[in-house]
Amino acid sequence: MPPIIDDTKCVQCGLCVDVCAEDVYYDSKPGETPVVTYPDVCFHCNCCVKECPSQAIRLRIPLPLTLLYKEGNRDIV
Amino acid sequence: MKEEMIKTDVLCIGGGIAGLMAAIRASELGANVVVAEKGNARYSGRGRAGNDHFWCYIPEVHGPDMGSFMKECLKGPKLRIMQAGTSMKVMRTFMERSFEIVKLWDSWGIPMKHDGRWEFAGHSFPGDVLTHLKYQGRDQKRVLTEKALEKGVKIINRVMVSDLLRDGDRIIGAVGVHAREDKVVVFQAGSTIVATGIADRLYPSPVPGWMASTPNCLTLTGDGRTMAYRAGGMIVGPESPKRHMGPRYFGRFGQATWIGVLRDPHDKPVGPYVTKPNRTYGDMTMEVKSGILEDYLKSGRGPVYMDCRGITPEDYDYMMSAFVDEGLSSLIDYMKEEGIDLRKNPVEFGTYHINPEGKVWINEKAETSLKGLYAAGDESIVSIGPAATYGWIAGENAAAAAKNGPAVDVEKARAEIEEKKNVVREIASRKEGADWREANVALQQIMQDYAGLVRSETLLTAGLDYVRRLRDKARRSLKARNRWELTRSLETLNLLDLGELVFMAANERKETRALHTRSDYPLTDPMLDGKALYVWKENGVPTFEWRKTE
Numbered sequence: 001m002p003p004i005i006d007d008t009k010c011v012q013c014g015l016c017v018d019v020c021a022e023d024v025y026y027d028s029k030p031g032e033t034p035v036v037t038y039p040d041v042c043f044h045c046n047c048c049v050k051e052c053p054s055q056a057i058r059l060r061i062p063l064p065l066t067l068l069y070k071e072g073n074r075d076i077v
Numbered sequence: 078m079k080e081e082m083i084k085t086d087v088l089c090i091g092g093g094i095a096g097l098m099a100a101i102r103a104s105e106l107g108a109n110v111v112v113a114e115k116g117n118a119r120y121s122g123r124g125r126a127g128n129d130h131f132w133c134y135i136p137e138v139h140g141p142d143m144g145s146f147m148k149e150c151l152k153g154p155k156l157r158i159m160q161a162g163t164s165m166k167v168m169r170t171f172m173e174r175s176f177e178i179v180k181l182w183d184s185w186g187i188p189m190k191h192d193g194r195w196e197f198a199g200h201s202f203p204g205d206v207l208t209h210l211k212y213q214g215r216d217q218k219r220v221l222t223e224k225a226l227e228k229g230v231k232i233i234n235r236v237m238v239s240d241l242l243r244d245g246d247r248i249i250g251a252v253g254v255h256a257r258e259d260k261v262v263v264f265q266a267g268s269t270i271v272a273t274g275i276a277d278r279l280y281p282s283p284v285p286g287w288m289a290s291t292p293n294c295l296t297l298t299g300d301g302r303t304m305a306y307r308a309g310g311m312i313v314g315p316e317s318p319k320r321h322m323g324p325r326y327f328g329r330f331g332q333a334t335w336i337g338v339l340r341d342p343h344d345k346p347v348g349p350y351v352t353k354p355n356r357t358y359g360d361m362t363m364e365v366k367s368g369i370l371e372d373y374l375k376s377g378r379g380p381v382y383m384d385c386r387g388i389t390p391e392d393y394d395y396m397m398s399a400f401v402d403e404g405l406s407s408l409i410d411y412m413k414e415e416g417i418d419l420r421k422n423p424v425e426f427g428t429y430h431i432n433p434e435g436k437v438w439i440n441e442k443a444e445t446s447l448k449g450l451y452a453a454g455d456e457s458i459v460s461i462g463p464a465a466t467y468g469w470i471a472g473e474n475a476a477a478a479a480k481n482g483p484a485v486d487v488e489k490a491r492a493e494i495e496e497k498k499n500v501v502r503e504i505a506s507r508k509e510g511a512d513w514r515e516a517n518v519a520l521q522q523i524m525q526d527y528a529g530l531v532r533s534e535t536l537l538t539a540g541l542d543y544v545r546r547l548r549d550k551a552r553r554s555l556k557a558r559n560r561w562e563l564t565r566s567l568e569t570l571n572l573l574d575l576g577e578l579v580f581m582a583a584n585e586r587k588e589t590r591a592l593h594t595r596s597d598y599p600l601t602d603p604m605l606d607g608k609a610l611y612v613w614k615e616n617g618v619p620t621f622e623w624r625k626t627e
Binding site for chain 2: 018019020021022023026027037038040041042043044045046047049050051058059061062064065066067068069070071072
């Protein structure tokens with residue numbers, strides 16, 4: 001579920017917790033690796049990803065939000 | 078329950094583009110200003126991750142005839158629907174001042190020029206006047222937030238303002254809840270500006286069972302317009318639906334940023350405007366009729382793809398950079414992970430869900446129909462250019478009024494404050510009951526089925542009864558286990574009020590127009606051309622009036 005924090009990179013600065021509009025990281029404790037309390041309201045804006053000083057966050061886009069595309073092996077007719 | 082009291086000259090409810098612009102200007106003019114923001118102003122609102130199109134009038138580009146330019150702008154159905162109910166005077170005032178705002182943003186560090194010149198692209202038809210300035214808004218919220226702080230604005234994050242406070246016919250402040258701590262916050266203000274943005278979460282998102290597939294931020298629930306309506310303010314056009322469009326199923330804004338052609342499965346262009354990727358025009362087909370993408374799907378002729386194949390390398394780089402400016406960096410990351418290359422892979426586009434258009438009515442000074450209350454941004458006139466400009470105008474007038482107006486005393490609204498605290502207490506202390514999501518989903522399905530794509534008196538009347546019953550039940554049974562759920566619950570109560578408004582207004586509009594389709598009134602009534610439906614509460618009773626929008 002989005003977002004995913006890499007524990008080995010997280011410096012526990014709390015910036016991601018600060019910036020999230022939906023407060024996905026609600027109830028995170030200062031000085032600890034944030035908890036993703038409400039992953040399914042994450043709207044994938046990338047604000048926490050951008051804000052993280054150690055690039056510790058990535059978003060896993062959930063399956064229902066899969067982008068639908070066509071295989072592109074041929075040129076336009 | 079703890080109560081915090083904050084007294085100020087100007088209160089901005091909402092820290093988005095409009096709210097921050099209002100705060101900056103009011104503070105510059107000497108007012109004490111507080112911004113109350115539900116999330117974090119640094120990253121809030123529809124502009125949170127950036128934008129790349131700014132509707133504006135630049136005389137040196139568009140020529141001296143602003144009136145002609147305005148008429149040309151409003152030709153496009155999308156802009157026309159978006160601005161339905163906005164008076165021509167308000168539109169003109171926006172246009173007159175838009176270049177001033179463009180230059181201001183550029184001077185503050187939001188790059189408004191491309192290669193040193195004013196570049197216009199997107200939202201315009203081939204061969205027609207170009208209406209939107211292409212700019213680099215990826216850091217706009219950072220710039221505006223820092224500017225506001227520099228000017229001495231006090232930004233209070235994580236506070237959801239839920240009701241305006243009145244003394245007679247004047248708005249004297251507002252009351253809200255802290256979204257994390259157990260306290261209620263009361264604001265006293267000489268002037269209040271609502272700038273809470275667009276209203277989403279009223280209809281089911283395009284992906285069943287996944288609310289967050291919307292291109293809008295989930296906390297944009299039209300709080301300002303329902304607060305204003307409850308306080309007796311005038312709302313315009315809540316019955317008019319609009320539907321956005323973009324990639325499926327990953328709901329995003331920025332359709333005008335894609336440089337490609339909408340094609341059917343046989344690579345035939347769906348519309349008449351472009352046959353190969355064009356960086357100035359995109360493909361306007363979907364702005365002419367957002368439902369065309371859904372029509373193709375439902376009739377079996379689909380899917381419809383946004384096809385960027387054939388894009389030049391320069392235009393591809395330009396588009397990818399513009400995606401970041403428009404706030405689509407998560408889409409870029411995702412496509413990279415999945416191996417989706419827009420130069421090779423056409424991506425499916427679809428029509429999104431309904432957002433009600435309804436705005437808080439404003440005049441050309443951003444004044445609402447209530448003394449002491451202003452409105453700006455998506456709240457009252459949609460799109461970034463107008464949001465920034467009217468935020469500025471609201472700030473100017475709110476500051477002047479707070480300085481010269483009567484002193485206010487928020488204790489005059491003590492009864493309302495205590496009532497609000499009781500509502501909060503009840504929701505927070507219930508052991509059993511419905512959670513916010515139950516109530517929100519229940520509302521969404523009623524809206525979709527009874528005030529959806531095809532409406533009629535029988536459906537609207539039934540739906541109105543259902544939504545009132547639901548609201549009544551929600552008021553008596555919503556429970557929240559923490560502040561987060563409490564905030565979502567208060568948002569849902571606002572949405573229930575908005576739903577009721579949509580039903581009543583949709584029933585009043587006895588014709589078919591734009592996306593409001595009445596099976597019982599299939600014609601578009603020429604007598605209603607140039608008019609909008611105004612709604613307000615007169616002594617607590619919803620009152621409707623058709624007025625010209627001039």
